[in-house]
Amino acid sequence: MEVVIVPDAKAGGELIAQSIVNLLGRKPDALLGVATGSSPLPIYQALTAKVAAGEVDASRARICQLDEYVGLPAGHPESYRATVLREVVEPLGLTEASFFGPDGSAEDVQAACEAYDKALGEAGGVDLQLLGIGTDGHIGFNEPCSSLASRTRIKTLTQQTIDDNARFFDGDTAQVPRHVITQGIGTILDARHLVLLATGEGKAEAVAQTVEGPLSALVPASALQLHPHATVVVDEAAASKLKLADYFRHTYVNKPVWQGL
Secondary structure, three states: OEEEEEOOHHHHHHHHHHHHHHHHHHOOOOEEEEOOOOOOHHHHHHHHHHHHOOOOOOOOOEEEEOEEEOOOOOOOOOOHHHHHHHHHHOOOOOOHHHEEOOOOOOOOHHHHHHHHHHHHHHOOOOOEEEEOOOOOOOEOOEOOOOOOOOOOEEEEOOHHHHHHHHHHHOOOHHHOOOEEEEOOHHHHHOOOEEEEEEOOHHHHHHHHHHHHOOOEOOEHHHHHHHOOOEEEEEEOOOOOOOOOHHHHHHHHHOOOHHHOO
16 A cells, blocks of 8 residues: 655645546546545545646546435435535536435335445446545444445444534534445455545544554454555644654655656
8 A cells, every 4th residue: 555645635635636637537437436524625626626727627537426324315415415416526517427326315225235336336347436534444434343345235333433423414413324325345445546535633543553553344444455556645644653654755755756646
């Protein structure tokens, strides 16, 4: 896994957005897996600016969700479908036709999970999957002790994640759904390139366990150690507990430019 330490969230967003620009230059209809939450916002803002400036044509790009709440009514502003449309699809000038995700309001949730996992494969697979990381080391909504071979499925959120996500629901934990559909760790690992962005001191321990700790279901993000092309981009605060931080800085500075991320 490659670790890139950047000065701040804006720099991380710019770096990752440029990687997406390069991908779309090679493959205009690339399937981009997107994450929600505050961490990836700098990526979407930088990518939107590049599209507006004419640096890349994103008109053929396809977008897919990482996860979705179960039980929120259609159109709820905090559903991840609504969030992705608002933060990614619309700013990039795309339409809903270019976007798909799991159906969190389906009557048969298990069938919806299986259908979404199948749809990702039928779409040719995810070319680049963006990831955030929870303070407990989760990716997507694969909470600690999730199977490292898991596929898209329903999960019950931990109290920590409910507390963390309450900020999107007026600070009221009672409004946060208790269940979600999430790509499983095995599904996530199917993507051709995984890019995780983490910022802030609150993510430092999770980042250290992911990068330098043992491969463990207790830290689901550590599964990135199994992937042939995984990139972890962190700001100085999130990198503060990395023992090999100086090594990561050295290798990135001396990396051949043609390799990109």
